[in-house]
Amino acid sequence: MLRPSLRHSLSQISEFFSPFRRIQIELSGSMYLTAIASTQDGDISAQALTRHQVRRIDQVAIESLGVHSLVLMENAGRNATDAICGFLCDRKKTAIKNFRVAVICGGGNNGGDGFVVARHLYNAGADVCLLLAVEPKKFSPDAAANHLICQKIGIKQTEITNATLLNHVLSLDGKYHVLVDALLGTGFVGKVRSHVVQVISACNRQRSAMTSIVALDVPSGLDCDTGKPSNATIMADLTVTFVAQKRGFLQPDARKYLGRVIIADIGVPPELIAQVRAENPDV
Known part of the structure; x- marks a missing residue:
């Protein structure tokens, strides 16, 4: 059940759900638009969440507010693309x-977030390639x-899906300017499977002054609750x-x-994020 304050906010819900809500940021003399929140802003989005809280936010948004999971994925990927473009264009x-x-x-x-990012980067004119670490028949529905x-x-x-092919794809130094990590998300716990270990290791070997690595949501192999790296991260x-x-x-x-x-x-x-934090402060 949603609290009255959150129910009241539904009258302005289109503002919150718009994938085009942005904050204007100045980078190296050129403007770009993004939904970046600084970790020093002091608002609710800057407060750390647990794995359980993140899942709960998604659940309430989908089940109580009626936001389709594909809309959440689109918003995440579109806004991540804006942040990536700003970071890379400023750096390079x-x-x-x-x-x-x-x-x-x-x-x-x-991985689904990664597909959205790939599409928006492609539409922006970047030379984009998808590297699939699993067979498409194993994708989640939204992915x-x-x-x-x-x-x-x-x-x-x-x-x-095999080490030989992976090494061939990533073998040439400088082949890619950017590797976007969309392998494992906040649900990851425990040990990374052997094939994904090879993928992560190959990516880390390519990281250099010429090749940047961008992680979506969390670096693959890092436990988002404990901050502990796994056998490959x-x-x-x-x-x-x-969020x-x-x-x-x-x-x-x-x-x-x-x-x-x-x-x-x-x-x-923001009211939903605040409510979930209040209901599950230590989970």
Whole structure:
């Protein structure tokens, strides 16, 4: 049951759900639009959330507010793309159309976020390739829907389901300017499976002054609650995390894997985030 204050906010719900709600940021003399929230802003989105709280926010948005899960994924991916474009164009001092980008996707909803990012980068003029770490038949429904769109608009893709093929794809230094990590999300706990260990290790080997790694929501292999790295963990230059920082990000062990952290909006009301935090303060 939603609290009265949250029910009252539904009269303005279109403002919160719009994927085009942005904050204007100045970077190197050029403006770009993004839904970035600084971790120093002091608002509710800057407060760290647990894995359980993130799931609960999604659940209430979908079941009580009627926001389709595909809308949340679209908002997340679109706003992550804005953050990525700003970060990369500022760092490399060139337009996004000059970047070669590999988006490395797992089969869950983190992979689905990656497909949305790939589409928007492709539409912005970047040279984009999808690297699929699992077979398409194993995708979650929302990931499958966004993968299909990528196929239909002609984004290149390669399955990297064995080590030999993976090493071939990533073997050339400087082949990609950016690797987007969309392998494992906030649901990850425990040990990384052997094939994904190989994928993560190959990505980390490519990280250099020429090749940046951007993680979506959380670097793959990092436990978002504890901040502990697993047997293989992405070392990101930028982490675009959704809704709020994750509790594990505040731990010393996590810092070297995160790089810069940017928070991206997914289109849920701040009142909902506050309510979930109040209901589950220590979960």
